Amino acid sequence: MSPLDSPALRAKLAGKRADIRADLLLIADMIEPDSRVLDVGCGDGTLLDYLAHFKQVTGRGIELSQEGVNACVSHGLSVIQGDADRDLRDYPDGTFDYVVLSRTLQATQNPREVLDNLVRIGTRAIVSFPNFGYWRIRRDLLLQGRMPVNGSLPDRWWETPNIHLCTIRDFVEHCSEVGIVVERALTIGADHRARPIRSLRSANLLGQDGVFLLRREKA
Amino acid sequence: MTSQDAHPGIAHRPAGAPTEAAAAPAPSGALEGLPGERVVLGAERPMPLDSGLEIGPFTVAYRTYGALNETRSNAILVCHALTGDQFMAETHPVTGRAGWWEVMVGPGRPLDTERFFVICANVLGGCMGTTGPQDLDPATGKPWGPSFPVVTIGDMVRAQSLLIDHLGIERLFAVVGGSMGGMQALEWAAKYPERVNACVPIATAAYHTAQNIAFHEIGRQAIMADPDWEEGWYQHHGKTPRRGMAVARMTAHVTYLSEQALHRKFGRRLQDRQKPSFGFDADFQVESYLRYQGSSFVDRFDANSYLYITRAMDYFDLAAEHGGVLADAFRASPVRFCVMSFTSDWLFPTSEAKRIVHALNAVAADVSFVECDSDKGHDAFLLLEPEFHETLNGFLNGCCERLGLPQGQLRPLDQAQDPTRDRVT
Numbered sequence: 001m002s003p004l005d006s007p008a009l010r011a012k013l014a015g016k017r018a019d020i021r022a023d024l025l026l027i028a029d030m031i032e033p034d035s036r037v038l039d040v041g042c043g044d045g046t047l048l049d050y051l052a053h054f055k056q057v058t059g060r061g062i063e064l065s066q067e068g069v070n071a072c073v074s075h076g077l078s079v080i081q082g083d084a085d086r087d088l089r090d091y092p093d094g095t096f097d098y099v100v101l102s103r104t105l106q107a108t109q110n111p112r113e114v115l116d117n118l119v120r121i122g123t124r125a126i127v128s129f130p131n132f133g134y135w136r137i138r139r140d141l142l143l144q145g146r147m148p149v150n151g152s153l154p155d156r157w158w159e160t161p162n163i164h165l166c167t168i169r170d171f172v173e174h175c176s177e178v179g180i181v182v183e184r185a186l187t188i189g190a191d192h193r194a195r196p197i198r199s200l201r202s203a204n205l206l207g208q209d210g211v212f213l214l215r216r217e218k219a
Numbered sequence: 220m221t222s223q224d225a226h227p228g229i230a231h232r233p234a235g236a237p238t239e240a241a242a243a244p245a246p247s248g249a250l251e252g253l254p255g256e257r258v259v260l261g262a263e264r265p266m267p268l269d270s271g272l273e274i275g276p277f278t279v280a281y282r283t284y285g286a287l288n289e290t291r292s293n294a295i296l297v298c299h300a301l302t303g304d305q306f307m308a309e310t311h312p313v314t315g316r317a318g319w320w321e322v323m324v325g326p327g328r329p330l331d332t333e334r335f336f337v338i339c340a341n342v343l344g345g346c347m348g349t350t351g352p353q354d355l356d357p358a359t360g361k362p363w364g365p366s367f368p369v370v371t372i373g374d375m376v377r378a379q380s381l382l383i384d385h386l387g388i389e390r391l392f393a394v395v396g397g398s399m400g401g402m403q404a405l406e407w408a409a410k411y412p413e414r415v416n417a418c419v420p421i422a423t424a425a426y427h428t429a430q431n432i433a434f435h436e437i438g439r440q441a442i443m444a445d446p447d448w449e450e451g452w453y454q455h456h457g458k459t460p461r462r463g464m465a466v467a468r469m470t471a472h473v474t475y476l477s478e479q480a481l482h483r484k485f486g487r488r489l490q491d492r493q494k495p496s497f498g499f500d501a502d503f504q505v506e507s508y509l510r511y512q513g514s515s516f517v518d519r520f521d522a523n524s525y526l527y528i529t530r531a532m533d534y535f536d537l538a539a540e541h542g543g544v545l546a547d548a549f550r551a552s553p554v555r556f557c558v559m560s561f562t563s564d565w566l567f568p569t570s571e572a573k574r575i576v577h578a579l580n581a582v583a584a585d586v587s588f589v590e591c592d593s594d595k596g597h598d599a600f601l602l603l604e605p606e607f608h609e610t611l612n613g614f615l616n617g618c619c620e621r622l623g624l625p626q627g628q629l630r631p632l633d634q635a636q637d638p639t640r641d642r643v644t
Binding site for chain 1: 580588
């Protein structure tokens, strides 16, 4: 019996959706059923598992850590060991309906190229990242003078893999500069609730994470 | 490639002493008594070879484990490595040792014989019952010897496809193989994509590297330099190039291991002595071990087969067959792939596995790729590596789920049951 079929996991997936990270749940809600999805930085495959069982998607994953890859493959998911910086180049244009990059963009060497690849490989890309413009981060930097450590950024400065942090404003402006259309934009607050972005100023202040549905501007 | 000869107690044998009674490689007649199945193929129409020649009729010797289900959808073909053979999951009838993949094939193992019909055939050019250079050339009534046609990985797979036809199997659930077996698995997926549901190439590459060709050439030169090789006609002279074979095997064996594995097993320890002899006896345990590996190999393998099969690996280059673009070998492939490599394998390193994965990504094939952590070198794929077995089991379960076949859970082997425990690990 596959671990995917274990009653325990099914109960976990079916009964308590809150067990999935709030941003993953938002991402899953953006994905149409029966589509083809590439999850870049798929970790232990939680999102792919969820999508396979609740949205009947054909899923693929890329994961850097060996433990993550082994966990995924031994759960029957199609996942390769690799990273967003190197391994996206190989995929042809339009291979997937959605390419997902959740909380990984800030850890890539070349986020600009990665973003380009996401909207090239996928008809749509879904990107989430911790918002460095979040008010608590600004407050901590201002009052304590320390690098932020919070739910979205759990590591201290010397252990964090995050090398290209940005704010929601930075991200939205970058998309517009490079011809990427933002189809949907949400923030997640400290209360784990999602809110659509209406005012960039307040979203950039109140959102702990940003979640964006993107596509390439039609030529 | 495998180094499947266990070393029975290094500490108890005097160094330099002959380790095994001299015995000529079994002529084809002596193989008649081997267990397992045989089929004559290419009888009505000879099978074309990549060299432009053709062969037929020829014999394929194979073993099957488990039972074919009603829909004939649970067949797994295992492709063996350079010196492997069809006796993968049972005591070997010639050596008396455990089958080379008993840790992988059997009840409660990843290739679960309670759920799958597992097939393994001796390769074309081999020496364990399938037609090879030591067998009689029907044209002359004498052993083929060096007049046997050069065969390729493609020819081996073509012969296997005729066997699968003969077994009445339209589509294989999976083709699995390590090392040269992995090359065959890739060739299957490239040549017969509609006949393969899943392909598992392990510790392998899509072409043989210059370094690997170089090691093979050293082995071949050692055999050909042995006066008893007789330009390949040793059977006609009632001889065996034992020393050349032993050296070839010793060289190859080192390439299957890792520095860590050799150090752990032998270090610089001396063999049955307190201090060096200041001579060229096997002072070191590692020397004694290699001499044993070399000499025991002769008794189960034919020298010309070794030349032909190493050549087949050298010629393998899947990209070259597709205009230099490996991805073109897998365009629009419906096959699910699970590529696996081992961290300490320097013969077929992870970088080669990644080339395969990149090519598969470039055609958006369904591919999983896992690099298993092991310090046991290339041979890791033959050994009890729980993480490797768990991952493969999970991949096959995922494939079963899609086809509606029963899934299985591994029953762990304990160390005492591990038939590979005597190997250098």
